[in-house]
Every structure is written in C-alpha cells, then in structure tokens.
Amino acid sequence: MASKTIYVCSECGYKSIKWLGKCPNCSSWNTLSEEEIEDTVSESKNSMRKSMLTRAGSEVEAIALSENDLPDYLREKTGCAEFDRVLGGGLVNGSVVLISGEPGIGKSTLLLQICSSYNAEGNILYVSGEESAAQISLRAKRLGIKGQDIYVLSETNTPKILEKAKSLSPKLLIVDSIQTMYHTESNTIPGSVTQIRECASMYINFAKTSGVPVILVGHVTKEGSIAGPKVLEHMVDTVLYFEGDRSQGFRLIRAMKNRFGPTNEIGVFEMTDSGLKEMPNPSSLLLSDRPGNVSGNCAIAIIEGTRPLIAEIQALVTPTIFPSPKRMSTGTDYNRLALILAVLEKRLGLRFSINDVYLNVVGGIRIEETASDTGTALALISSIRDIPVPEDLVCMGELGLSGEIRAVSRAEDRVAEAKRLGFKKVVLPKRNIKLLHKVPDGIELIPVANIFELLKLFAPNGGEKC
Numbered sequence: 200m201a202s203k204t205i206y207v208c209s210e211c212g213y214k215s216i217k218w219l220g221k222c223p224n225c226s227s228w229n230t231l232s233e234e235e236i237e238d239t240v241s242e243s244k245n246s247m248r249k250s251m252l253t254r255a256g257s258e259v260e261a262i263a264l265s266e267n268d269l270p271d272y273l274r275e276k277t278g279c280a281e282f283d284r285v286l287g288g289g290l291v292n293g294s295v296v297l298i299s300g301e302p303g304i305g306k307s308t309l310l311l312q313i314c315s316s317y318n319a320e321g322n323i324l325y326v327s328g329e330e331s332a333a334q335i336s337l338r339a340k341r342l343g344i345k346g347q348d349i350y351v352l353s354e355t356n357t358p359k360i361l362e363k364a365k366s367l368s369p370k371l372l373i374v375d376s377i378q379t380m381y382h383t384e385s386n387t388i389p390g391s392v393t394q395i396r397e398c399a400s401m402y403i404n405f406a407k408t409s410g411v412p413v414i415l416v417g418h419v420t421k422e423g424s425i426a427g428p429k430v431l432e433h434m435v436d437t438v439l440y441f442e443g444d445r446s447q448g449f450r451l452i453r454a455m456k457n458r459f460g461p462t463n464e465i466g467v468f469e470m471t472d473s474g475l476k477e478m479p480n481p482s483s484l485l486l487s488d489r490p491g492n493v494s495g496n497c498a499i500a501i502i503e504g505t506r507p508l509i510a511e512i513q514a515l516v517t518p519t520i521f522p523s524p525k526r527m528s529t530g531t532d533y534n535r536l537a538l539i540l541a542v543l544e545k546r547l548g549l550r551f552s553i554n555d556v557y558l559n560v561v562g563g564i565r566i567e568e569t570a571s572d573t574g575t576a577l578a579l580i581s582s583i584r585d586i587p588v589p590e591d592l593v594c595m596g597e598l599g600l601s602g603e604i605r606a607v608s609r610a611e612d613r614v615a616e617a618k619r620l621g622f623k624k625v626v627l628p629k630r631n632i633k634l635l636h637k638v639p640d641g642i643e644l645i646p647v648a649n650i651f652e653l654l655k656l657f658a659p660n661g662g663e664k665c
C-alpha cells in the first residue's frame with residue numbers, strides 16, 4: 200500500500216495536501232503539521248460501495264421512544280464526593296471522561312486517588328504512557344495508597360493495552376494520557392491529530408462495548424485548550440477541566456460538557472504533600488490570610504454550580520507611566536473589567552483613564568458570574584480613593600451600563616453563606632431585599648439601587664474627580 204503526506208490542522212482537524220501558514224477552516228496560524236497516511240482511499244471507497252449495496256437490501260427499524268423502556272444510567276460512586284458532584288452523581292458505566300489541565304496541576308494524583316477510593320467491586324487498570332510503574336508506585340506510596348486491586352501498566356500501544364484490558368476486565372480503565380498513545384496501523388507519530396483521534400475512538404469503542412467506564416487524561420495547549428483535534432471533545436461523553444493556581448494549593452474541577460449531568464458544578468480540592476484533599480467548604484480556604492484594613496480588597500458572594508461561595512477580589516489602581524494605561528485581570532473576564540471601569544469613569548467621574556488597573560481573584564479561581572460586578576466596582580473605588588472596605592462586608596449585584604445595580608439569583612443562599620463565615624454586612628441590590636424571605640440574625644443588609652448609592656456608602660465625599 201502506498202503512503203502519502205498530508206497536512207492536518209491540530210486545532211480543527213482540517214486536512215490539506217500542501218502546507219499552509221494559516222488554516223483556511225479555523226484561521227489558526229502555524230497549526231498544520233505533516234502526517235504520513237496510507238493510501239486507502241480507493242480501498243475504502245470499494246468497501247463503502249459494498250456495504251451500501253448490502254444495506255440497501257436489508258431494512259432498518261426505528262423504535263418508538265415510549266416503547267424503549269430502558270433503565271436509568273448505572274452509576275458508580277468514585278468515592279470522591281467532589282469528583283462525583285462534577286460528574287453528576289458518579290461515573291456512568293460505559294462512559295468516557297476526558298480530564299485535562301496544565302502540566303503538574305495534579306491530574307495523575309487525582310486519578311490515582313480515585314483508583315483507591317472507587318467503590319465498585321473488581322480491578323482497576325491504570326495505564327500510563329508518561330510514567331514508569333516504579334514512578335507510579337512511588338506516588339502511590341506518598342499518597343498512602345495500598346492498591347491491592349489497582350493494576351499499573353506503563354505502555355503506549357493502544358491495541359496491546361486494550362487486549363490487556365479485555366483479559367483483565369477491570370471495573371475502571373484510566374489512560375494517562377491520550378496524547379502519548381499510538382496505534383501501529385496509523386503511520387503517524389503519537390500526539391498527532393490522526394493518532395489521538397484513532398486511539399480515542401478505540402477506547403470509546405471499548406467503553407461502549409464492554410460497559411467499562413474509561414477516564415482519559417488530556418494535555419492542554421499553551422492557549423489552554425485541549426491538545427489535539429477539537430473532535431476529541433465531541434467524541435467523549437464528559438469533558439472536565441482541572442484548573443487552579445499552581446503556586447497555591449487551590450484546585451478546581453469544572454465540567455465543560457457532560458452527557459450525563461449538569462455542566463455548572465465545580466469540585467474543589469486543596470493540593471497537599473499527601474495528595475488532593477476535598478474541600479466541602481471552599482470559602483474558608485479562599486478567605487484565609489486576608490490582609491486587614493487594606494484598600495482595594497472586597498469580599499464577594501458568588502454561586503458556583505449549586506454552591507454559594509465567598510471569594511475575595513483585589514484591585515490595585517496606580518498612576519500610569521505609559522501613554523495608554525495598563526489593565527490586567529486575573530481570574531475575571533478582561534472585557535467585564537473594561538466595562539466596569541467605563542461605567543465608573545462615565546457615571547462617577549473617577550479618573551481610571553490616567554491610572555493602571557490590576558485586578559486579581561484570590562486563590563487562582565475564575566469568576567464568570569456577573570454578580571461579582573458590584574464587588575469589583577467597590578474594590579476599584581476603594582483602591583482609587585484609598586479607603587478600605589470594611590472587613591466584615593460582603594458584596595453582590597450585577598452592574599448595568601447606566602450604573603444601576605441589578606438583582607442576582609439565590610440571594611438568600613449567598614447571605615446565609617456570608618453569615619456562616621462570620622460576615623456582618625451584606626451589600627445587595629435593592630430589588631433583592633423584596634425577594635428575601637428570611638434574614639439571618641446578626642446580618643445587616645445594605646440595599647443599593649445604583650453605583651451612586653454605593654459610592655455614598657463607602658466614600659462619603661461623593662463622586663468628585665480624583
């Protein structure tokens with residue numbers, strides 16, 4: 200069989216017979232890489248023609264949805280409550296989960312811990328294409344995992360791995376990582392788009408035919424997306440991202456796609472010497488080491504998934520030395536920061552345009568909820584005016600372009616979480632006051648309808664220009 204060279208885009212899987220600097224399909228630069236493929240086109244055309252002829256003769260049957268009386272998904276608890284929460288209640292039999300994250304974030308650690316806590320009867324096969332069996336057992340020793348029924352296989356050849364998996368018939372198969380796996384029939388190097396796609400489809404096929412859940416580890420590119428073809432995320436049932444600030448112990452797992460559960464849940468962990476520890480109360484970790492009486496800091500009440508969370512937002516506003524002032528945001532959307540700054544400048548006359556602005560969410564978490572807007576605005580005002588926000592105050596509310604503060608969902612849960620963590624004052628949108636059924640004792644509610652009221656509360660001088 201003759202082989203030929205094609206160029207495949209690592210972002211979208213687009214194929215071209217010649218090299219191109221820019222992918223015509225997804226417009227990414229420098230993503231086309233060379234791959235050798237066997238010329239099976241004419242052969243596959245023939246086999247397709249044959250199968251179409253065979254199928255033309257046989258009849259297909261559709262089943263009425265009402266008659267299809269199938270039981271609910273069979274789930275197994277992984278024994279790690281935070282991981283189960285993200286999965287929607289446990290691992291579904293026959294499902295394929297892709298978990299990705301930055302190098303060293305703790306993917307292998309988490310999966311080894313899951314091997315030890317997994318509830319179902321039987322063996323677990325942990326395949327590593329990155330580490331030797333000795334390295335894995337050293338890690339297991341450090342984590343205090345005995346692992347009588349955990350089998351470790353240091354191998355990258357997918358057909359061989361699946362052969363072993365079929366003979367062992369484990370209750371769970373873990374593949375660390377899909378980018379290191381290869382399939383001999385495809386003539387390309389491991390990590391190439393074709394190899395990843397083919398190996399992934401072999402593991403998916405194994406999961407669907409045997410009913411064994413499979414967890415695949417995925418690398419990320421320097422932009423933060425999963426390395427390999429985008430189609431990989433479409434092929435698997437669940438895509439999880441493991442994130443956090445590597446310099447700090449805080450780790451989050453988020454579901455980006457889940458065919459068997461919601462995608463808004465997060466799992467929270469703390470990385471320690473003895474492995475990942477579940478954090479059922481993440482707010483207490485996020486608020487530890489709060490500097491007291493410093494301007495620019497503000498506690499905010501957000502909802503992550505179904506869980507209320509109190510985080511801390513920090514702003515630093517300093518006079519600029521650049522022709523165009525610098526803006527930096529870590530843990531929040533840059534465009535949202537630009538919007539809040541524009542509203543504060545236009546409506547309150549605060550001169551952010553002559554200042555550099557740095558915004559940071561403590562703990563390396565990422566906030567997407569607009570309910571954090573009021574807290575961000577308060578932190579920015581606090582920093583530009585150099586007036587500290589009271590330590591026992593927590594803030595919530597979405598900011599509109601005219602400076603109005605809009606209602607947030609589940610205000611009662613946020614207030615209850617603030618109370619639990621010892622906060623005494625809660626700044627919240629005026630409209631939310633009417634919707635609150637019960638206010639916990641010892642909590643002072645401060646309703647605000649717009650940013651003018653917000654400014655009056657904490658900066659009695661009003662909105663004069665700085």
Ligand SMILES: Nc1ncnc2c1ncn2[C@@H]1O[C@H](COP(=O)(O)OP(=O)(O)OP(=O)(O)O)[C@@H](O)[C@H]1O
Pocket residue numbers: 300301302303304305306307308309329341470471472473474
């Ligand atoms: N004593 C320790 N020895 C090694 N790692 C430790 C120790 N204590 C904590 N760690 C943490 O474990 C992390 C390594 O975790 P792990 O190997 O599971 O990451 P990973 O996401 O699988 O990385 P990779 O992408 O390289 O496979 C380190 O970055 C470090 O934060």
Ligand SMILES: [Mg+2]
Pocket residue numbers: 306307308329375
């Ligand atoms: Mg690893």
